[in-house]
Amino acid sequence: DIQMTQSPHSLSASLGETVSIECLASEGISNYLAWYQQKPGKSPQLLIYYASSLQDGVPSRFSGSGSGTQYSLKISNMQPEDEGVYYCQQGYKYPYTFGAGTKLELK
Amino acid sequence: EVQLVESGGGLVQPGRSLKLSCAASGFTFSNYYMAWVRQAPTKGLEWVASITNSGGSTYYRDSVKGRFTISRDNAKSTLYLQMDSLRSEDTATYYCTRENYGSYYVMDAWGQGASVTVSS
Numbered sequence: 001d002i003q004m005t006q007s008p009h010s011l012s013a014s015l016g017e018t019v020s021i022e023c024l025a026s027e028g029i030s031n032y033l034a035w036y037q038q039k040p041g042k043s044p045q046l047l048i049y050y051a052s053s054l055q056d057g058v059p060s061r062f063s064g065s066g067s068g069t070q071y072s073l074k075i076s077n078m079q080p081e082d083e084g085v086y087y088c089q090q091g092y093k094y095p096y097t098f099g100a101g102t103k104l105e106l107k
Numbered sequence: 108e109v110q111l112v113e114s115g116g117g118l119v120q121p122g123r124s125l126k127l128s129c130a131a132s133g134f135t136f137s138n139y140y141m142a143w144v145r146q147a148p149t150k151g152l153e154w155v156a157s158i159t160n161s162g163g164s165t166y167y168r169d170s171v172k173g174r175f176t177i178s179r180d181n182a183k184s185t186l187y188l189q190m191d192s193l194r195s196e197d198t199a200t201y202y203c204t205r206e207n208y209g210s211y212y213v214m215d216a217w218g219q220g221a222s223v224t225v226s227s
Binding site: 032034043044045046053055087099101 | 151
């Protein structure tokens with residue numbers, strides 16, 4: 001199985017700050033990498049697919065980058081509604097695997 | 108609007124069975140792969156199973172292989188997960204998801220989740 005190592009485990013950011021979350025795959029996944037946001041008590045929502053493509057309706061302050069085994073999610077201009085847990089997921093091959101999640105809080 | 112509505116969750120004893128259903132609307136169900144993703148209490152997300160749009164192929168994580176069966180009825184736009192020989196470690200919220208292979212195999216729509224508790 002492909003292991004997805006996500007970091008940091010948690011972080012806090014001030015209003016307007018820029019933050020980054022990293023995801024490292026145990027083998028190359030050819031950009032088949034997605035990012036999801038989950039707010040407390042809610043279902044996850046897709047933010048980014050194919051490493052850097054923004055899902056319809058997602059604010060442009062979210063962006064993704066990376067290739068090979070290393071990927072990152074950047075959130076620019078942190079807003080209160082960005083609080084939640086963020087997960088990466090590889091769709092390169094079954095079994096699909098997720099990172100352990102990064103909890104983002106507003107400082 | 109894409110909607111996925113799960114049903115069938117509940118409390119079940121270890122070793123017993125439970126069947127989840129997911130009613131889909133707002134899109135052409137037969138054009139999409141579908142999947143189940145679960146989340147144990149206070150834990151992260153875990154992919155469980157996927158099924159192709161025709162239902163001709165299915166995929167499972169090792170820990171549920173031989174115990175869970177994913178299926179679909181395209182005429183009813185409904186996805187199912189038959190769970191047999193349930194274990195305490197299967198306790199989780201089970202999400203029905205649309206697996207969009209056109210977007211490089213991501214889950215681009217999620218239901219509200221069905222809670223499954225396996226306990227005596």
